[in-house]
Amino acid sequence: MSNSDPVYLDHAATTPVLPEVLAAMTEQLGRVGNASSLHASGRAARRVAEQSRERLAEALGARPSEVLFTGGGTESDNLAVKGLFWARRDADSRRRRIVVSPAEHHAVLDSVEWLAKHDGADLTWLPVESSGRVLPEAFADALGDGQDVAVASVMWANNEIGTVSDIAALAELAHAVGVPLHTDAVQAVGQVPVDFAASGADALTMTGHKLGGPMGAGALLLRRDAECTPLLHGGGQERDVRSGTLDVTAIVGLAVATVTAVASREERAARLADLRGRLVAGIVDQVPGVQLNGATLDDRIGQGPGRLPGNAHLSFSGAEGDALLMLLDARGIECSTGSACSAGVARPSHVLLAVGADTDRARSSLRFTLGHTSTDADVDALLEVIAPVVERARRAGSGHR
Amino acid sequence: MRLLAAMSGGVDSAVAAALAVDAGHDVTGVHLALSPDRQTLRSGARGCCSVEDAHDARRVADELGIPFYVWDLAERFADDVVDDFVAEYAAGRTPNPCLRCNERIKFSAVLDRAVALGFDAVVTGHHARLADGELRRSVDAAKDQSYVLAVLTAGQLAAAMFPLGSMTKERVRAIAAERGFAVAAKPDSHDICFIPDGDTRGFLARRLGSMPGPVVDATTGATVGEHDGTYGFTVGQRRGLGVAVGDQRPRYVLGIEPVSRTVTIGTADLAGVAEVRTRAATWTGSAPELPFVAEVQLRAHSAPVACEVSAAADGGLCIVLAEEQRGVAPGQSAVLYLPDAERGDRVLGQGTVVPLG
Numbered sequence: 001m002s003n004s005d006p007v008y009l010d011h012a013a014t015t016p017v018l019p020e021v022l023a024a025m026t027e028q029l030g031r032v033g034n035a036s037s038l039h040a041s042g043r044a045a046r047r048v049a050e051q052s053r054e055r056l057a058e059a060l061g062a063r064p065s066e067v068l069f070t071g072g073g074t075e076s077d078n079l080a081v082k083g084l085f086w087a088r089r090d091a092d093s094r095r096r097r098i099v100v101s102p103a104e105h106h107a108v109l110d111s112v113e114w115l116a117k118h119d120g121a122d123l124t125w126l127p128v129e130s131s132g133r134v135l136p137e138a139f140a141d142a143l144g145d146g147q148d149v150a151v152a153s154v155m156w157a158n159n160e161i162g163t164v165s166d167i168a169a170l171a172e173l174a175h176a177v178g179v180p181l182h183t184d185a186v187q188a189v190g191q192v193p194v195d196f197a198a199s200g201a202d203a204l205t206m207t208g209h210k211l212g213g214p215m216g217a218g219a220l221l222l223r224r225d226a227e228c229t230p231l232l233h234g235g236g237q238e239r240d241v242r243s244g245t246l247d248v249t250a251i252v253g254l255a256v257a258t259v260t261a262v263a264s265r266e267e268r269a270a271r272l273a274d275l276r277g278r279l280v281a282g283i284v285d286q287v288p289g290v291q292l293n294g295a296t297l298d299d300r301i302g303q304g305p306g307r308l309p310g311n312a313h314l315s316f317s318g319a320e321g322d323a324l325l326m327l328l329d330a331r332g333i334e335c336s337t338g339s340a341c342s343a344g345v346a347r348p349s350h351v352l353l354a355v356g357a358d359t360d361r362a363r364s365s366l367r368f369t370l371g372h373t374s375t376d377a378d379v380d381a382l383l384e385v386i387a388p389v390v391e392r393a394r395r396a397g398s399g400h401r
Numbered sequence: 402m403r404l405l406a407a408m409s410g411g412v413d414s415a416v417a418a419a420l421a422v423d424a425g426h427d428v429t430g431v432h433l434a435l436s437p438d439r440q441t442l443r444s445g446a447r448g449c450c451s452v453e454d455a456h457d458a459r460r461v462a463d464e465l466g467i468p469f470y471v472w473d474l475a476e477r478f479a480d481d482v483v484d485d486f487v488a489e490y491a492a493g494r495t496p497n498p499c500l501r502c503n504e505r506i507k508f509s510a511v512l513d514r515a516v517a518l519g520f521d522a523v524v525t526g527h528h529a530r531l532a533d534g535e536l537r538r539s540v541d542a543a544k545d546q547s548y549v550l551a552v553l554t555a556g557q558l559a560a561a562m563f564p565l566g567s568m569t570k571e572r573v574r575a576i577a578a579e580r581g582f583a584v585a586a587k588p589d590s591h592d593i594c595f596i597p598d599g600d601t602r603g604f605l606a607r608r609l610g611s612m613p614g615p616v617v618d619a620t621t622g623a624t625v626g627e628h629d630g631t632y633g634f635t636v637g638q639r640r641g642l643g644v645a646v647g648d649q650r651p652r653y654v655l656g657i658e659p660v661s662r663t664v665t666i667g668t669a670d671l672a673g674v675a676e677v678r679t680r681a682a683t684w685t686g687s688a689p690e691l692p693f694v695a696e697v698q699l700r701a702h703s704a705p706v707a708c709e710v711s712a713a714a715d716g717g718l719c720i721v722l723a724e725e726q727r728g729v730a731p732g733q734s735a736v737l738y739l740p741d742a743e744r745g746d747r748v749l750g751q752g753t754v755v756p757l758g
Contacts, residue, residue, distance in 0.1 A: 323518055326470055330429070346473060396517035 614662025637728020679752025
């Protein structure tokens with residue numbers, strides 16, 4: 001085991017809190033006040049929460065009234081998918097179809113599958129191309145005339161392989177047939193340009209801890225004209241769509257993180273893309289049988305990158321992702337195999353299977369993700385050990401017959 | 402040494418891992434996921450790999466400050482242990498799945514992978530002593546698990562470590578409590594982990610379906626009843642035969658013939674055997690010179706009996722018992738011990754029991 005600090009290459013799982021976030025939250029945490037109270041302390045808390053809402057809205061091209069604070073990405077996804085489905089179906093009982101990509105995060109996949117199982121939803125799975133991208137033509141085909149569609153959901157950027165879809169193009173197609181589009185932008189915000197109004201999306205999920213903010217704080221950006229049935233009932237604090245006392249400290253942290261990450265995005269993205277390029281090239285140079293999953297490193301979509309700048313997702317044929325992760329962990333290098341279920345049993349990534357990878361390739365993959373604290377030294381440390389680690393994992397075999 | 406601790410989520414493997422850490426080894430914890438559709442919560446005292454058990458194991462590993470992973474061996478376990486269990490019953494034999502799991506999963510699939518990944522040995526919470534390559538009974542006779550480890554070869558034992566063999570279960574629980582492990586008072590697991598409701602006959606019936614056949618009395622040759630499948634029976638069984646014979650004397654299962662699906666029963670005087678035959682034996686060390694005198698244990702929880710072991714013509718063993726034994730079931734292991742009151746009876750090896758002639 002390594003005695004020094006671990007080399008952290010798992011920023012897509014979560015990224016270190018920014019110093020300015022820590023300072024702002026520490027300051028707020030010591031103050032009393034429920035933002036719903038009418039007295040001075042309440043007014044002070046509300047002022048901080050609403051300033052945060054305005055700053056976050058501005059950073060993401062939304063109006064303040066379009067920002068609903070939630071408990072994070074999973075809640076925002078659940079609220080958007082279920083809330084839009086219920087509201088649209090209740091307005092017109094023919095609308096039972098949900099058009100969705102099979103490469104979505106489980107917060108979306110499990111929500112739509114729950115609706116199919118318990119609430120009569122019909123699911124239309126979108127084809128994805130080999131990079132994981134949803135193409136506009138396929139999306140238009142799946143929507144049809146839109147009469148029977150309640151909601152469509154396509155993620156802005158994939159959490160595993162980092163592929164960016166052209167949300168503006170998809171939103172335009174959805175609106176042409178009167179269907180609202182939700183997009184999970186948890187991985188996109190702060191990594192690629194995200195402008196809610198310009199995208200045309202009706203609902204957008206984002207969360208704090210992927211940007212240097214706190215865990216347990218996120219937002220759903222919801223257009224003013226979007227009807228959304230609440231999941232959480234109570235005080236109706238957030239536009240009557242989401243209830244619960246506002247966590248002002250977390251909201252401050254979320255807003256500071258978002259503003260900071262968006263303001264520094266261009267410089268950081270360029271730096272991370274360079275580091276990532278060195279990481280991938282260094283591995284491919286040293287290790288035979290490596291395959292890059294997702295879009296090419298220089299891929300472009302719309303006005304921005306077609307792949308998240310800090311994402312490297314690689315398959316090492318003949319080695320098992322689990323074994324690679326364990327061997328790297330023992331050498332102080334932290335990364336991910338992609339998706340893990342709650343029990344910690346590794347299953348082949350549904351994203352890789354959705355893009356047409358076979359089970360062996362899906363099982364043999366690792367995700368390295370860079371973030372605001374990543375350095376050349378981190379990449380050097382990985383490149384120093386990767387070749388012997390892969391060799392050993394390959395000798396250990398796949399473990400599956 | 403670099404050690405891989407197999408952690409079931411129970412108290413034994415937790416303490417075994419802790420003792421390995423205390424001894425200064427570089428330990429990594431692994432929980433084996435053996436069931437394809439894992440229950441979220443444990444049910445009763447059975448089963449060993451629910452999500453809750455994995456959580457319990459992870460909690461201990463986190464307290465010990467060691468890395469922890471879950472290895473998915475459900476497919477291997479289904480093929481090598483569960484399917485084998487069903488096939489053995491279908492063939493009229495009585496398998497021991499724990500022994501099979503040690504032979505093919507814990508000290509084969511897991512050990513091989515561990516060694517390939519750079520580990521020196523696998524640590525488990527089995528109650529058995531292992532020193533200088535010699536496998537012996539646990540100090541705690543009631544918890545002794547040497548029977549289900551007897552199938553391991555010298556090579557497998559050389560890469561195994563059983564830190565609990567020289568302590569009682571009571572002591573294991575006390576150590577767990579001293580260290581504040583949440584699993585200190587967790588109930589022992591019993592029976593077969595992949596049959597959580599404990600209904601082996603029901604499990605086999607679901608897997609094998611109804612396979613009716615006659616129940617025949619050995620003395621008269623008369624058919625005295627019908628059964629739904631020979632898998633519901635094991636040699637030596639007395640209860641649940643589902644037949645009534647006129648004389649009211651207890652009957653025992655004497656034999657199971659899978660082709661004609663005949664279960665033969667008889668009175669106590671017919672149920673004992675004085676000689677046991679096995680397939681080719683496996684040895685925990687170098688093969689001993691035959692013949693020799695030893696003790697043999699014929700079931701997981703039966704008392705050992707003195708015996709003389711010699712070579713059978715077919716390459717197996719011929720074991721002559723000092724006193725007749727009932728319930729010697731084909732498929733079970735005949736485990737051979739050299740008695741040693743001081744250091745613990747030493748396991749020489751084992752052979753799978755086959756029907757006599």
